[in-house]
Amino acid sequence: MPKKTFESIIKQLSKINYRHKISFSGYCEPVFDKRLPEFVRYARLLLPNAFISIGSNGDFLTKEKYNELVDAGIDYIVVCRHDGKTMPFQADKMLVKFNIDNTSLYNRGGLVEVKNSMFNAKMCILPVTRLFIRTSGSMSLCCNDFFDENSLGNKKNESLFKIWKKSSKFRHNVANGKLISKIKVCRKCTGLEKGGMGVSIPKKS
Numbered sequence: 201m202p203k204k205t206f207e208s209i210i211k212q213l214s215k216i217n218y219r220h221k222i223s224f225s226g227y228c229e230p231v232f233d234k235r236l237p238e239f240v241r242y243a244r245l246l247l248p249n250a251f252i253s254i255g256s257n258g259d260f261l262t263k264e265k266y267n268e269l270v271d272a273g274i275d276y277i278v279v280c281r282h283d284g285k286t287m288p289f290q291a292d293k294m295l296v297k298f299n300i301d302n303t304s305l306y307n308r309g310g311l312v313e314v315k316n317s318m319f320n321a322k323m324c325i326l327p328v329t330r331l332f333i334r335t336s337g338s339m340s341l342c343c344n345d346f347f348d349e350n351s352l353g354n355k356k357n358e359s360l361f362k363i364w365k366k367s368s369k370f371r372h373n374v375a376n377g378k379l380i381s382k383i384k385v386c387r388k389c390t391g392l393e394k395g396g397m398g399v400s401i402p403k404k405s
């Protein structure tokens with residue numbers, strides 16, 4: 201993601217004193233980007249109350265890099281070792297996950313086959329609880345829409361808040377299940393947070 205785009209997102213969030221989670225993840229290996237500590241530091245400076253995390257496969261996460269990220273203000277690092285290899289070091293702010301074979305996985309809107317999918321889509325709260333911004337600045341329906349078939353807008357053209365607000369009805373209709381059968385990726389999706397599984401669906405504001 202261009203630095204300018206990233207800084208613009210963080211500046212917008214700082215205006216509302218954003219205090220929830222920011223995750224540097226998606227279809228990428230975030231540690232591979234040399235600018236990561238700089239980005240974390242910038243987010244920490246402008247969003248002192250946010251919970252800043254990354255998801256990583258651990259391949260490039262050395263002890264030095266870990267220390268650099270902690271020094272920049274990161275709160276948490278989730279390392280998924282799909283290959284089962286142990287990490288060469290253990291640290292406080294790092295959670296290493298193994299046993300991927302026993303884990304429920306997303307099928308990325310039907311794009312890949314997985315052994316242990318969660319369930320079939322009926323309702324999905326992802327679009328009303330998480331905001332997924334791609335490197336292009338496009339806000340996707342969710343992290344499982346790999347090809348961005350359901351972009352909600354692009355922050356290069358509108359503010360994050362404007363896009364979030366104008367897409368509210370659409371997102372809530374995915375959450376309450378009215379649109380699930382009409383959206384291709386949702387129809388095929390097996391990994392999601394589904395109403396009726398103890399997950400409540402927020403009311404439309």
Ligand code: SF4
Binds near residue numbers: 324327391392
């Ligand atoms: S059903 Fe799947 S593809 Fe659709 S919004 Fe939910 S997680 Fe995304």
